[in-house]
Amino acid sequence: MNELEQFRKTFFEECEELLQRFEQLALDLSPGPIDREVMGEIFRSVHSIKAGAGAFGFHRLVAFSHDFETFLDQARQDGATLTPSDPALIVQAGDILADLVACARQGDDAPEGHETQMLTRIQDRLGRETSEAADVEAAEIKAAPRDFCVRFKPFASLYDCANEPQLLLRALEGLGACRITPVLDDIPTLDDISGEGGHLSWTIELRGVETEDAIREIFEFVEDECELTITALETDADVPQNDTPARVSAIETGSAPDVSPERSLSTPQSVNRGQVTSIRVDLDRIDRLVDMVGELVIAQSMALESISQELGIGNIRHLQNLEDLALRTRQLQEGVMAVRMQPLKALFSRFPRVVRDLSGKLGKSVELVLEGEATEVDKTIIEELSDPLTHMIRNCIDHGLEDPSARVAAGKPEQGTIRLTAEQRNGRILIRVSDDGRGLDPDKVLAKAVEKGLVSPDEELGSDDIENLIFMPGFSTASSVSDVSGRGVGMDVVRSNIHKLGGRVSVESRVGKGTSFTLALPLTLAVLDGMLVKAAGEKYVLPLSAIIETVCPEPGQLREVPGGGQVLAVRGEVIRLVPVDQVLGQNHENPDTHQRGLVVICETEMGRKTGLVVDELLGQQQVVIKSLETNYRRISGVAGTAILGDGRVRLILDIDGIAAIDTTRSETEEFARSA
Known part of the structure; x- marks a missing residue:
């Protein structure tokens, strides 16, 4: 993927977040006095989309966003109110905006005239007088280019976000005659310099610029990551002097970006900057990482089981090292899985x-x-x-x-x-x-x-x-x-x-x-904390989170149910018993063994208790889930499969599915019908 395509992808990801937030806020709007903070955030969402769209040449998206943000900017002024039709208008205009973003993302053109009706409604709401006044003002501004002096000092956070000051300086060259002078006074000595600080700054003299907004548009995405001062010049004497040799940039002709004359021109001079706390990563990369860690866990489990059998009590240090390896592997797996979890x-x-x-x-x-x-x-x-x-x-x-x-x-x-x-x-x-x-x-x-x-x-x-x-x-x-x-x-x-x-x-x-x-x-499709059990000579995995307790039933605690089956009486509570070997169609050498076996009492998703009858508990183990449906087909009572340390594939039992199987039928009828 080339650099431009990566920027496009990031832009559309940001659009998705902005549109989502826009809709949340817009749906809560109601007629009457406006909340300036809410309306301001709605305005900034549309304005940010417009700015990015202009950088990539999505002209229809820019044109619609411009008229839309003009209406929103008017609505967020002091004393403004929303008419009964305004909330619906804002929501519906947001739909058109989302449509245009989707078309741009897919590389298609929206249907001809798709936004025309909405633009007409917006312009009618603004009023013809407002539009004419804006045209006159824009014409006056365009007819009188001005000179500016810009002081630009990036903060360290600007570099942390992978922004390049060089690209911003180049963009300024397209606004008019440009002379860039580095400011070296703030650069510390070599002994005191820190790799984490932002020490460089520049003074830029711009001649023949149409509006101050055109300059601010260039710095829009980094305005919170730098100190920016823009001063209108009347004479050459107004330009700050610096003894440092200047770098005179080549002059390129270009038009100013689409601007909003109503935009506030104030910029904070010093703001506390936090560090970047998140990054975007393709889900495919995370999926590959999860798969690799899963295979690592399986390999570690197999190695641990085979090596442990060879080591005796005299090799206690080696055994401890193996257990430490298992712990670190588990922590790695949990950390990778946490990356996939989202609210x-x-x-x-x-x-x-x-x-x-x-x-x-x-x-x-x-x-x-x-x-x-x-x-x-x-x-x-x-x-x-x-x-x-x-x-x-x-x-x-x-x-x-x-x-x-x-x-x-x-x-x-x-x-x-x-x-x-x-x-x-x-x-x-x-x-x-x-x-x-x-x-x-x-x-x-x-x-x-x-x-x-x-x-x-x-x-x-x-x-x-x-x-x-x-x-x-x-x-x-x-x-x-x-x-x-x-x-x-x-x-x-x-x-x-x-x-x-x-x-x-x-x-x-x-x-x-x-x-x-x-x-x-x-919760996740990748890992499971399980309890390994044995029934009729086969090993199975039970979800550990579903297990309440394990009981060795006394003969007096078991009761036969008319029509077949048994229940277990525990502390005044009657729990239905489900022999695992029978529901899964396994032939047991002694049909009465389950009466002398273990009952694992589990809770179903709806809060009911079921007793699974097994022969032996083999221990707790975290397993990597492999889909049975993907590799074979769905089977009642089975949630998936896992590869254990012995290299064998074992079934992960579905507690609710097992509990729903009718145990009064023949041992193999239900399972055979599923498999």
Whole structure:
């Protein structure tokens, strides 16, 4: 990738962040007196996009941004207020801005006239008089070029951000006749010089410059990283003299960048500068690093196991060194994995706009409540959650929430509420989307499923089975097809996408009270702290975070269940037992061995307890997760695979999947059907 392409990529990444922040702030605007700080931040977002777009020659993006920022600049003045139509105008103009950025990023031209209507609305809002006055002022400024003296002293933080003063000085040459003189007075002696300080500075004499703003535009991206003083000159005597020989730059003709005459000209003379605390790294690089560290962990585990068998107690120092190596490797792995973890805030921030637009289209009043935005999840998982959550929120607004009149008749507030929450539990992330609407009517759901031929009319289904019918392909309760719903593909897509991530989706509903969808997903797709167990001669890995305790049951604690199966009574609590060897189709030499074995009591994602019957605990171990679905196919009760120190591939058990398998069937029926 060449240098220019790298700069372009960085520009579009910054645009994405700026547009995201713009939308967050714009959605909270309301008619009336404005908050100058909020409006100022919205203005700076648009202005920063315009400045970068001008550097890369995206002329349509620059033209639209210029008119848009002119309106925003007027709106942020003292005493300004927003009319009832202004908030919607700002949000919709932001959409056009995002469209133009997306087209520029893809190297395509936006449809002809895509922004014309919005520009007309903005110009009408500004008023023809304002535009004419601005044209007169710009013409006057352009007709009277002036001379300036610029003092430019970079701070150390400017160099830390990989900015080059030389490029800024070259850009000044395009504004007019230019003479650059280095200032050497501030350079310390060789003994006192520090590699971390910014010691160089320059005095630049510029002749025939159209506006002071043209100079400030060049320093816009580094204005917080330097000391900048711009002085208008009347005579040659105004130029600061310096005994240092001057470097006279070659004069190049060029036009000044697009400017905003209303821009404030004040620049702080001295500001506390912090150090750079973050960098951008391609996700592909991080993925390769995670894979390499994973392979390192596997190699270290295999080496540790083989060497440990050869060393006796007399080699205690060597054993300690091996354990220290294992500890350092684990810390390295955890550090690399932390790089991939990101808070859900960036994902959740997209949905206020979804709720606002759809509720307006459907004529419903909806409040969106967000909780758990700081919960961190693997970056790969976050990217795959946008579409499923959008489908679920749209489903809640369209199908779940009643019309305002129906809510009032039912004794509910006219405004409906949708909650989007996230939390960590048992090493997994739980994301819930719930509403306080009408809930699912089991009779209506079942009747629709029968009508569409998804289930047989004489098939007996429990309440949970009926609720899960909404995830079947082709199911929809909508009476007609619209651009919001009715085709029966949304919830099926949700379940399919969540399964691809190694998760599951469930639904709970109460008629008249509302519906709650729960997504259960792994925190990361790479590593797992596990407990190694043995059942019927095979080794398996259980997620350590799901284990509550291990029990050696006494005969009096076991109870037979009518129809087959056993439960365990522990401290007044009855826990269903699931023999691991039976549900995975393993033939045990002694069918009654599990009665004398161990019961590992685990907690499912929904808080229920299940006892997994195994023969032996082999110890705790961190393993690298390998997808079984990618390399083979999805199997019920199996979350993935891991390569252990002996080089063998072992199954990582899915606690909820194992607990859901019907143990009253034959030993191999369920597992064979999955595999």
